Amino acid sequence: MPRHLSPLLAAALALVVVVVMTTHLVWQDLQRTTASMEALVADMAKVVEAHVLHTTKGADIALHQAMALVDEAGSLEAVQNAVYWRQLRDALANVDGGETLWLFDAKGNGVVGTGRQMGKPLNIADRNHFQAVMAGADLVVSPALRSRLDNHIIFTISRPIRDWTGEIIGIASAGMKTEWLVNFYAMMSFGLDTSVTVFRSDGEIVARQPDLAGSLGKNSRNEPLFQEQLPRSPVGIYWSQSALDGKERLAAYRLIPDLNLVVCAGIEGGSAFASWRIRSLWFIAEVVLTTTLVLLLLLWSARMIRSGHRVQLRALEAEGVALQLGAELHQARRDPLTGLPARGLFLELAEGKRLSAGQRGLVLAFLYIDLDGFKAVNDRQGHDQGDKVLTMVAEIMRRITRDGDLLGRLGGDEFIICLSGYVPDIKTIATSVATRIINEVRDLGVGVGCSIGISLTAGVCNDLPSSLRQADAAMYRAKQMGKGAWSIHEPSQEPGLPCDDSAIA
Numbered sequence: 001m002p003r004h005l006s007p008l009l010a011a012a013l014a015l016v017v018v019v020v021m022t023t024h025l026v027w028q029d030l031q032r033t034t035a036s037m038e039a040l041v042a043d044m045a046k047v048v049e050a051h052v053l054h055t056t057k058g059a060d061i062a063l064h065q066a067m068a069l070v071d072e073a074g075s076l077e078a079v080q081n082a083v084y085w086r087q088l089r090d091a092l093a094n095v096d097g098g099e100t101l102w103l104f105d106a107k108g109n110g111v112v113g114t115g116r117q118m119g120k121p122l123n124i125a126d127r128n129h130f131q132a133v134m135a136g137a138d139l140v141v142s143p144a145l146r147s148r149l150d151n152h153i154i155f156t157i158s159r160p161i162r163d164w165t166g167e168i169i170g171i172a173s174a175g176m177k178t179e180w181l182v183n184f185y186a187m188m189s190f191g192l193d194t195s196v197t198v199f200r201s202d203g204e205i206v207a208r209q210p211d212l213a214g215s216l217g218k219n220s221r222n223e224p225l226f227q228e229q230l231p232r233s234p235v236g237i238y239w240s241q242s243a244l245d246g247k248e249r250l251a252a253y254r255l256i257p258d259l260n261l262v263v264c265a266g267i268e269g270g271s272a273f274a275s276w277r278i279r280s281l282w283f284i285a286e287v288v289l290t291t292t293l294v295l296l297l298l299l300w301s302a303r304m305i306r307s308g309h310r311v312q313l314r315a316l317e318a319e320g321v322a323l324q325l326g327a328e329l330h331q332a333r334r335d336p337l338t339g340l341p342a343r344g345l346f347l348e349l350a351e352g353k354r355l356s357a358g359q360r361g362l363v364l365a366f367l368y369i370d371l372d373g374f375k376a377v378n379d380r381q382g383h384d385q386g387d388k389v390l391t392m393v394a395e396i397m398r399r400i401t402r403d404g405d406l407l408g409r410l411g412g413d414e415f416i417i418c419l420s421g422y423v424p425d426i427k428t429i430a431t432s433v434a435t436r437i438i439n440e441v442r443d444l445g446v447g448v449g450c451s452i453g454i455s456l457t458a459g460v461c462n463d464l465p466s467s468l469r470q471a472d473a474a475m476y477r478a479k480q481m482g483k484g485a486w487s488i489h490e491p492s493q494e495p496g497l498p499c500d501d502s503a504i505a
Contacts, residue, residue, distance in 0.1 A: 011295050022287045026280045033276040036399050037250055037267055038237050040192075044265035045235075045252040048196055052181060056259055058095050059157040059174040060139065065091040066103060066172040067161050076111050076161065076170050079103060089114050097180030099154055100147070103161065105170045106134065115149040115175070122148060124173075133160050133171045141259055143204030144178050144216055153178055153213060155206045182209035191402065193271035195242075195249065199225075201260040208244075215244045225253060225264060239269070275403040335409040337387055338394035346408030350418050351464050353406055354457060362420045364457040365430035368471035369397075369437065371413035372449040372483040389446050396440045400433055416468070423458060427488070430454050434486040442484060451478040452486040 066088055073079045079088075092101040092114050102113030108125025124130045129142035142156040158173040182196040198206040203221025205212070220226065224240045234255035241248045249266035256263065333345040341349060350366075357364050371393065378386040390413065397407050397417060406418040421429050434452040441450045453475025455467045470489040478487035 011299065014295070015291065018287060018291045022284060026283065029280065029283075030273075030276060033273060037272045038252070039399070041194075041250055041252040041265050041267050042237060044194070044196065045254050045263055048182065048198070048265060049254045049256060049263045052198060052256060052259070052261060052263060055097050055176070055181060056141070056157060059098060059176060060159070062091040062095045062098065062101055062174055063157065063159045063172045066101060067159065070103065070161055070170075076103060076105055079112050085112055085114075088112060092174070095174060095176075097177045098174055099152070099177050100149060100175035102173050102175070103170060104130065104173065106168065111170065115147075124148070129156055129158050129173070130171060133158050134168055136160075136168070139259070141200065141206060141261060143200055143206055144208075144212060146216075147175060149175075153216065178207040178212055179209070181207040193247075193268035195247075195266045195268075197244075197264045197266075199262040199264065201230075201255070201262060205244075206261065211245065218244060220244065225251070225262070229253060230255060230262065242266070279403070338391055338409055340394055340397075340415070341406070341408040343408065343410050346406065346410070346416060346418075347464065349406055350408075353418055353420065354462075354464055354467075357420050357457070358462075361422070363423055363426045364467070365419040365421070365426050366455050366457075366467050366471040367417040367419070367430060367434055367437075367486075368453040368455075368468065368475040369393075369415040369417065370451050370475050370479070371441070372451055372479070374413040374448050377447055385446075389444070389448055392444055392446070393441055393448075393450070396437060396444075400436050400440070416471075426456060426458075430456070431486065431488065438484060438486065449484040451475055451483050453478055453489065454486060455489040 069079055069084050069087055070076055073084060078084075088101055088103075092098050095101070100113055100115040102115065102122075103111045104124060105111055108123045108127070108130050110122035110124075113122070127142070127145070129140045132140045138159065140156075140158045142158070144153055144155050146152070147154050154175045155178055156173050156175050158171050160168045161170040161172055163169050181198055195208070195210065197208040199220060200206055203219040203223070203226050205215050205218060205220070208215050220243060223243055224238070229236050229238055230253070234257070235253065237250070237252045239248065239250055248269045250269060250272055251264055251266035253262055253264040255261075333342060334340065335342045340346075350364075354364055356362075371389070374386065374389065377389055390409075393415065394407075394409070397415060401407060401417060401419070404420070408416045408418075410416055417433070419426065419430055419433065431454065434454060438450055438452060441448065453471045453473065455470035455474060457467050474487045474489040478485045481487060
């Protein structure tokens with residue numbers, strides 16, 4: 001083989017290896033990101049399901065109270081007085097998300113209710129939910145519809161009213177705010193483009209965030225959720241392109257058979273993997289730049305070989321020293337067990353984040369995490385098991401936090417997280433992250449829990465040392481509360497903690 005081909009062959013082989021390794025690392029990162037997004041969307045669906053059940057139960061209690069008024073009065077017509085109207089209004093006041101509570105006769109005419117009619121008698125005989133109840137259905141949740149009282153978009157929960165013979169003489173119907181079911185949970189998105197939809201089992205839409213008005217009256221029974229997923233399993237996660245807005249989403253669904261409802265939470269595909277794409281592009285750019293430099297170095301080295309073996313040896317020695325120094329520097333700045341920034345690096349990055357947050361109008365939240373029961377694990381099961389617990393806790397923190405959040409290990413069994421956000425969302429984000437970390441660490445089943453102290457940089461003392469001392473004090477207060485809990489710093493709780501811009505020891 002000609003001598004000038006050897007460097008070219010080596011360069012080509014090195015390029016193939018770099019491409020394969022880069023592809024593998026990017027693919028692994030994609031798998032981790034996918035798992036994280038699936039966990040997030042599944043949690044959203046579970047929480048919305050619980051909220052739907054709670055809301056429906058509250059409305060059903062009010063319906064039974066309204067039906068009891070008819071029994072007490074002796075007939076529907078006898079309920080038409082101020083005393084029963086006030087009792088009906090009081091029943092509605094206890095319904096979370098309730099807007100109106102009405103009693104209708106068998107012809108769909110409004111008998112009495114808590115909403116002002118728009119200058120004409122109220123009749124709902126043409127409404128599908130009225131017809132379903134009159135046909136014998138026991139509990140009916142309607143799709144989203146325009147109220148005939150004020151034209152607001154609502155959904156209804158209705159039950160039949162029967163006389164002493166069991167004959168249906170009318171219905172009791174609660175008008176519910178659609179946004180009550182979904183708007184709060186859309187804020188759980190951590191900056192992602194999310195959607196939350198509550199369907200009836202026939203594909204009709206009960207509530208949706210966003211753009212319920214644009215989806216009003218549409219039916220999704222021909223979509224994959226109803227044609228493929230639900231026949232296969234009552235719960236699941238899948239990819240689909242919504243016919244409502246044309247967006248492709250990673251979606252989690254849960255069937256509520258007792259109510260004939262389906263809860264579906266989704267994260268738009270581009271939003272779900274935006275951080276992964278940015279991360280991958282930067283990584284690939286770094287690899288390309290590094291590879292280019294290395295290839296140039298190899299070619300230059302090949303030329304230098306022909307000029308003298310001594311120059312080549314010096315170049316290789318210099319490269320080895322540079323790599324060793326880089327490895328030593330990396331090892332010194334990061335915790336070797338968890339890979340998280342060690343104390344010094346975390347404080348440096350956190351100070352930069354604090355200065356940047358102040359310029360952008362953001363508030364930082366520091367979560368000071370201390371493991372409960374960790375010493376007992378070390379003592380009884382050995383340091384290897386203790387190290388395993390620490391790496392599992394670090395992985396939980398990575399999975400729960402966002403890509404822009406800062407994580408660190410201060411030493412021993414103490415960790416620190418720095419979150420950023422706008423007032424008033426930052427407190428909700430911080431306590432939500434703290435709750436999830438506490439629950440997931442406890443669910444590891446290895447005999448440890450954690451206590452978390454939270455401090456915000458929104459007060460008078462917003463320097464880094466003061467914020468960390470406040471979070472530390474709040475953590476000890478959480479331990480005094482019984483461990484396995486979080487506590488958030490309030491200025492009145494530690495009047496002895498002065499502001500201090502000095503460095504942290």
